[in-house]
Amino acid sequence: MTHARRLTLAHLWVAFAAFAIAAVLGVWQMWARSPLPAPYLTAQAYFTSVTAHGVSMAYVLTTFMVMGFGYYVAETTLGRPLPYPRLAWLGFALGILGTLMAAATIFAGNATVLFTFYPPLTASPFFYIGLVLVVVGSWIWCGLMIVAMLDFKRVNPGTPVPLAMFATVANAVMWLWTTVGVAAELLFQVIPAAFGWNEAIDVGLSRTLFSWTLHAIVYFWLIPAYIAFYTMAPQAAGGRLYSDTMGRLTFILFLIYSLPVGMHHLFMDPQQSSAFKFLQMSFTALVAAPTLLTVFTISASMEIAGRLRGGKGYFGWIAALPWDRPMVLATGMAFFMLWFGGGGGLINMSFGMNAMVHNTSWVTAHFHLIFGGTVVIMYFAIAYAIWPTLTGRQPASLRHQRLQLWLWFIGMMVMTLPWHYLGLQGQWRRVATFNYADPVIAGWGPWVIVSFAGGIILLASALLFVWNLLEFHRDRAVVAPEHPPIYALAVHPPNRVPAALNGFALWNVLVLVLMIAAYGYPIAQFFIIDAPEAIVHRVTGGG
Amino acid sequence: MRADTEQDILKTELWWTALVTAVVTAIMLAIIYAGLVHHINPPSNIETVDPKTLHLTGEFTEGNLGTRVDGSQITSRIVATQFAFQPQCIVMPANRTVTLRFATPDVIHGILVTGTNVNTMIIPGYVSQVHTVFTKTGDLLMPCHEFCGLGHSQMWATVRVVPEDEFKPGPDGRVTCDAR
Ligand code: HEM
Ligand SMILES: [Cu+2]
Ligand SMILES: [Cu+2]
Numbered sequence: 146m147t148h149a150r151r152l153t154l155a156h157l158w159v160a161f162a163a164f165a166i167a168a169v170l171g172v173w174q175m176w177a178r179s180p181l182p183a184p185y186l187t188a189q190a191y192f193t194s195v196t197a198h199g200v201s202m203a204y205v206l207t208t209f210m211v212m213g214f215g216y217y218v219a220e221t222t223l224g225r226p227l228p229y230p231r232l233a234w235l236g237f238a239l240g241i242l243g244t245l246m247a248a249a250t251i252f253a254g255n256a257t258v259l260f261t262f263y264p265p266l267t268a269s270p271f272f273y274i275g276l277v278l279v280v281v282g283s284w285i286w287c288g289l290m291i292v293a294m295l296d297f298k299r300v301n302p303g304t305p306v307p308l309a310m311f312a313t314v315a316n317a318v319m320w321l322w323t324t325v326g327v328a329a330e331l332l333f334q335v336i337p338a339a340f341g342w343n344e345a346i347d348v349g350l351s352r353t354l355f356s357w358t359l360h361a362i363v364y365f366w367l368i369p370a371y372i373a374f375y376t377m378a379p380q381a382a383g384g385r386l387y388s389d390t391m392g393r394l395t396f397i398l399f400l401i402y403s404l405p406v407g408m409h410h411l412f413m414d415p416q417q418s419s420a421f422k423f424l425q426m427s428f429t430a431l432v433a434a435p436t437l438l439t440v441f442t443i444s445a446s447m448e449i450a451g452r453l454r455g456g457k458g459y460f461g462w463i464a465a466l467p468w469d470r471p472m473v474l475a476t477g478m479a480f481f482m483l484w485f486g487g488g489g490g491l492i493n494m495s496f497g498m499n500a501m502v503h504n505t506s507w508v509t510a511h512f513h514l515i516f517g518g519t520v521v522i523m524y525f526a527i528a529y530a531i532w533p534t535l536t537g538r539q540p541a542s543l544r545h546q547r548l549q550l551w552l553w554f555i556g557m558m559v560m561t562l563p564w565h566y567l568g569l570q571g572q573w574r575r576v577a578t579f580n581y582a583d584p585v586i587a588g589w590g591p592w593v594i595v596s597f598a599g600g601i602i603l604l605a606s607a608l609l610f611v612w613n614l615l616e617f618h619r620d621r622a623v624v625a626p627e628h629p630p631i632y633a634l635a636v637h638p639p640n641r642v643p644a645a646l647n648g649f650a651l652w653n654v655l656v657l658v659l660m661i662a663a664y665g666y667p668i669a670q671f672f673i674i675d676a677p678e679a680i681v682h683r684v685t686g687g688g
Numbered sequence: 689m690r691a692d693t694e695q696d697i698l699k700t701e702l703w704w705t706a707l708v709t710a711v712v713t714a715i716m717l718a719i720i721y722a723g724l725v726h727h728i729n730p731p732s733n734i735e736t737v738d739p740k741t742l743h744l745t746g747e748f749t750e751g752n753l754g755t756r757v758d759g760s761q762i763t764s765r766i767v768a769t770q771f772a773f774q775p776q777c778i779v780m781p782a783n784r785t786v787t788l789r790f791a792t793p794d795v796i797h798g799i800l801v802t803g804t805n806v807n808t809m810i811i812p813g814y815v816s817q818v819h820t821v822f823t824k825t826g827d828l829l830m831p832c833h834e835f836c837g838l839g840h841s842q843m844w845a846t847v848r849v850v851p852e853d854e855f856k857p858g859p860d861g862r863v864t865c866d867a868r
Contacts, residue, residue, distance in 0.1 A: 188838040188839065188840075188841060189838060191841075192835070192838060192840075257838065258835075259835050263795075263796050263834070263835070265794070265795050265796075265812065266795050266796075266836070266837060347813070348796065348811055348812050348813055349811060349813055349814065352796075352811065387697065388697050388698075388701055390698075390701075391701050411809075413798070413807055413808050413809045414732075414809045414811060415732065415733060415734065415735070415808070415809065415810075415811055415814040415815065415816040415817070416734060416811055416813070416814050417732060417734070418732050418734055419732040422732060426719070427716060430712050430715055430716050430719075431712060433708075433711075433712050433715070434705075434708050434709070434712060437704075437708040437711070438701075438704070438705065438708060441701075441704045441708075442701070445700075491715060498722075499807075500805045500806070500807040501805055501807070503798075503800070503807045503833075504798055504800065504807070504809075504833040504834055505800065505833070570802070571800060571801075571802030571803060571829070573800060573831050573832075573833035574833065575833075575834070575835040575840065576831075576840065576841045577840075577841045578841050579841075583829065585802060585829060586829075636697065637693075637694045637697065670734075674734070674736065676736055676813055677736055677737065677738040677739060677740075677812075677813040678739075678813065679739050679794070679795070679812030679813055680739065680740065680794070680812075682770075682794060682795050682837070684837065684838075
């Protein structure tokens, strides 16, 4: 096994181990919120669990997945060994150390601040330092991805960077920008307060800095799924990518528009003006563009595959697709969930309608559908596609993989549809126990139980997923082909592409300009108006 | 779909891009329209208040909390603390424009009123102000909707919406739940 593959395997196992633990916690949380009596339920236990679930799913699963997949893409698309593998292992070690530190503080009851850790509530400083270490590990990854691309360009002047790698570097560049906000919040505000060096904190500023990170981070999680849509799904379906240029454009648009939009998380906040909320909402609307472009390009690519396989008529090509292949099946399900999720997203982003859903279960349901559904189902498909090349073995039948994907899809639907409905009824989020004696809340009970049932299906799927991965390592697995084609060719593979579509220098300048426009004054205002500070509230010591 | 030449593909993609642009523009216009015509605007008044002295001086001292009528203005002032609202119940008349003002001396909270569009964050350091018209009478639930500590699940208040003719301020202009 090459160095990069060993790295990939290590990262992905950490990602999916965190995922499996978090799935168990998630189901217990659903139980706790339902009218059925759940074991071990106290407020302390619930918020410990939600903190662990959120941190594992949103930070550990995703960061390790993005890094591991990035190393894989770099090695397989560029056809050269990964630069500085020792540094890559250092990044991995920092990530593990950070994760263990954060986990220890959470399970000791010293970090019940949830994964968004809004000050002035403050946890043990080691919770934040752990998270910072994970981020520093990911910065090493960003650097390595950029170096790998530059090396490739130097050795192959004029050759386009392969799309999958171009997208991976777009993500690395975006992530460097993204983490500036939360890093500033943690290093200058929260960690000093957690150590007791500060007794007060400017909360308006900290929320604004966090919002800088909060939207783009979602695209960081999402881009592996989009890489799979553009490069792996058309190949698995037996077709070609409709347009390589559109792919490049999409990832550039994500880089540009995922950053100056974070303030849509602050629509209901009193410390920012309507003008800047409105500006950032306008940019948010533009983020819909790359997603719609993707829907089109991927549908067209799939249509090509379906027609090559003999599909006829307007819809005949859909039936002709090889739905028995996990990557194709997962892509179909991911798109289905994307339609629902995208529609919900439009409601969230609109300035006024946000008031109807802000901080209700609608929001939690929305991101479970789009992130836990669309994105994570593609993580599964990616794992199934690349694991045979990591272990050299694969199970004799794909039946269990298909079953696992179906369970995830059905479970997600059963869990999130009633959850959305409850949000519209006014059910609010982050609650350990509801007062089902209240007649309004009592009416919600049956729907919460349906959601809980969906959660149980999801847990079954999560456990089956881990079991399926173990199958690749078993003796009874059959030998896998050594170099299966993974990435689709474009219908017209590019010979040359303009420099703007082959690198990021220009786009970084644009991001800088947009960020100054979108966040310059909203951050500066806290120093101008001399905003009053809030007293730090420490949650350490199990209480 | 034609994909014989690069040009074909480019042309199709451009059509689609134009369509996407049109859809995004339409959505934007709808939002602007809603904002201007229906005055659907999120609370954004950037009005500061010092959390450390909130209960000692000024508008949010205990005696000044709850609903108060001042001329044609109906305003209710509420303090959110870990883990209760002061007061726990406020009275509001139906079908009148009312103003709710919130502040907190401790951590971040937030509120929504079930069955309405009333929704705001409550951030230490700022006053959150919402204007609304309640149309249905009865007791509405007003929970804290942002995690504020271990007691968060137990933090809620009641908005008692009464018919306009039953909304009778006392001589000091105040209306409380106990008085009824
Ligand atoms: C087994 C499947 C899952 C179940 C049953 C589940 C259930 C839950 C529940 C009940 C909550 C608490 C909501 C609240 O208190 O308002 C929650 C929160 C959350 N879940 Fe999941 N979840 C699952 C999978 C996932 C996945 C796959 C992801 C993302 C990859 C995810 C990410 C999150 C996040 C980020 C939170 C937010 C925590 C917070 O509000 O601080 N969950 N989940
Ligand atoms: Cu609260
Ligand atoms: Cu709360």
